[in-house]
Amino acid sequence: MTDLYRILPEEMDEIVVKLGQPKYRAGQLLRALYHESPRKMSDLHQIPSAMRDALIAAGYTIGSEEEVSRVVSEDNHTTKLLLKFDEQTLIETVLMQYSPSQDKTHPRSTVCVSTQVGCPMGCVFCATGQMGFEKNLKAEEIVSQVLHFARILRKRGEHVTNLVFMGMGEPLANYDETVRAIRLLTHPRAFGLGQRSITISTVGVIPAIDRLADEDLQVKLAISLHAPNDELRKRLVPTAGPHSVEDLISAAKCYFKKTGRRVTFEYALIDGINDSTKIASELARILKGNGAHVNLIPMNPTAGGFSRPARKKVLAFQQILRNGDVNCTVRVEKGSEISAACGQLRTDMVKNIR
Numbered sequence: 001m002t003d004l005y006r007i008l009p010e011e012m013d014e015i016v017v018k019l020g021q022p023k024y025r026a027g028q029l030l031r032a033l034y035h036e037s038p039r040k041m042s043d044l045h046q047i048p049s050a051m052r053d054a055l056i057a058a059g060y061t062i063g064s065e066e067e068v069s070r071v072v073s074e075d076n077h078t079t080k081l082l083l084k085f086d087e088q089t090l091i092e093t094v095l096m097q098y099s100p101s102q103d104k105t106h107p108r109s110t111v112c113v114s115t116q117v118g119c120p121m122g123c124v125f126c127a128t129g130q131m132g133f134e135k136n137l138k139a140e141e142i143v144s145q146v147l148h149f150a151r152i153l154r155k156r157g158e159h160v161t162n163l164v165f166m167g168m169g170e171p172l173a174n175y176d177e178t179v180r181a182i183r184l185l186t187h188p189r190a191f192g193l194g195q196r197s198i199t200i201s202t203v204g205v206i207p208a209i210d211r212l213a214d215e216d217l218q219v220k221l222a223i224s225l226h227a228p229n230d231e232l233r234k235r236l237v238p239t240a241g242p243h244s245v246e247d248l249i250s251a252a253k254c255y256f257k258k259t260g261r262r263v264t265f266e267y268a269l270i271d272g273i274n275d276s277t278k279i280a281s282e283l284a285r286i287l288k289g290n291g292a293h294v295n296l297i298p299m300n301p302t303a304g305g306f307s308r309p310a311r312k313k314v315l316a317f318q319q320i321l322r323n324g325d326v327n328c329t330v331r332v333e334k335g336s337e338i339s340a341a342c343g344q345l346r347t348d349m350v351k352n353i354r
């Protein structure tokens with residue numbers, strides 16, 4: 001069985017011809033898949049029934065996700081879903097909406113996708129990291145998360161405008177499926193999202209960062225740094241072992257050199273752990289002069305007992321970086337009351353089921 005949502009347009013051309021159909025049918029099929037987003041083969045009314053039957057006979061399917069749970073924040077701007085593909089594949093996907101800028105009528109609608117069930121990186125402050133690694137998602141399961149929200153938005157006359165790979169899992173540890181999903185989601189004959197509207201967030205798998213820099217992709221890269229030195233970073237990201245902070249900064253410089261796209265360093269601010277003024281000065285020192293952009297993320301409370309610093313401390317940390325000539329923003333936190341930190345909804349749900 002092969003899911004039609006993993007097939008690249010060039011592959012679709014070949015499949016259609018092999019099934020004895022004219023090549024233009026591939027375009028019809030792709031338009032139906034990505035503009036109407038059917039949930040099963042029998043909903044594919046835009047192609048002749050003989051072609052639909054031939055696809056089914058050749059083992060093609062549309063694997064559909066089931067929405068197990070939906071939580072919407074009080075301000076209606078954040079929607080978090082728990083999606084199930086099969087008994088072993090239960091993942092979270094989040095939609096974050098931002099008010100439209102003056103020249104736009106529709107809100108910015110960013111979907112945050114998962115790439116793995118659980119995560120092998122084991123960051124101590126992350127609910128997903130604490131559940132361990134279960135499996136990699138397939139490209140079609142990544143694509144389906146976006147299409148699920150695309151269907152919801154379409155009913156409201158809106159559409160997906162941005163995509164972040166910041167949900168459950170380390171996208172670069174599931175490299176091939178992540179890149180295939182990006183190609184499907186950005187291909188003008190498939191979902192057609194602009195490559196520059198996509199951000200991949202990695203905890204720092206350096207060989208994969210180097211590989212990504214050589215792909216013909218214009219996606220943005222964010223590296224989760226969380227600490228200015230190896231000792232503290234290894235406490236927060238136990239699997240950081242082979243890659244030092246210095247190595248990560250060099251990898252970011254190489255990525256910028258090859259792609260022309262500046263890398264953002266994500267920094268989860270945790271009260272009493274990595275938020276002191278001394279640490280801020282150390283961070284400013286190592287990042288100064290390389291055009292780095294730091295995105296501070298005051299962390300959502302998780303079961304690990306970590307908490308978010310007071311606003312005053314967050315602003316003081318930001319000011320030290322700015323004084324050190326490091327460009328720095330504080331991420332607007334969305335939906336913390338609905339367990340928006342990655343992995344929390346699934347963890348809560350699995351606790352209730354098991």
Ligand code: SF4
Nearest residue numbers: 119121123126129169
């Ligand atoms: S923060 Fe990201 S990389 Fe770290 S454990 Fe959680 S999902 Fe994995």
